[in-house]
Amino acid sequence: MTKIAIGSDHVGIELKPVIKDYLVELGYEVTDFGANSTERTDYPIYGKKVGEAVASGDYDLGIVICGTGVGISLAANKVAGIRAVVCSEPYSAQLSRQHNNTNVLAFGSRVVGAELAKMIVKAWLDASFLGGRHLRRVDELAAIEAADDEKFEAIRTSNSERYADK
Structure with a gap:
């Protein structure tokens, strides 16, 4: 529940x-x-x-x-x-x-x-989270929150399937 x-x-x-x-x-x-x-x-x-x-x-x-x-x-x-x-x-x-x-x-x-x-x-x-390109943005938000510019840039430029729309 x-x-x-x-x-x-x-x-x-x-x-x-x-x-x-x-x-x-x-x-x-x-x-x-x-x-x-x-x-x-x-x-x-x-x-x-x-x-x-x-x-x-x-x-x-x-x-x-x-x-x-x-x-x-x-x-x-x-x-x-x-x-x-x-x-x-x-x-x-x-x-x-x-x-x-x-x-x-x-x-x-x-x-x-x-x-x-x-x-x-x-x-x-x-409503449910759609993931894909939206996951990239949520991950970018988490990197901003962590004040991790290196991680932010890595996420921003990633070509990972993790961020592909399904």
Whole structure:
């Protein structure tokens, strides 16, 4: 069973249980990393917690929610190995999985309503990474993250079958 880590700041707290229930309804195992009240808090706390849970391998994917999705996605993206995307519509969510192999989805509770958020989540979860030329780009991102310019250049210029579209 796919395990999903979810988190939000105080602004995303009303939308989070709707998404948690929807994920359970779809058959996913969900763990909530907070926040657990409407008391003002800082979104980086929860972006970091969810990002670390996914990067550790304990969770397959993560979903984070704040007012716009931007701040909490920035926090998650600071965790090595995380490719978080902010989406306000399903098409970008789908393509982010297919092309960028995103592992954390973010959206804003002040930007999307519950039904649109569910559509975004469904499109993201139903999509699969396509690999091929997209794998090269994900590998390049990992080399940038590791500050390994030599590896980046080797990947960029590689003629490996690993990066061929199938």
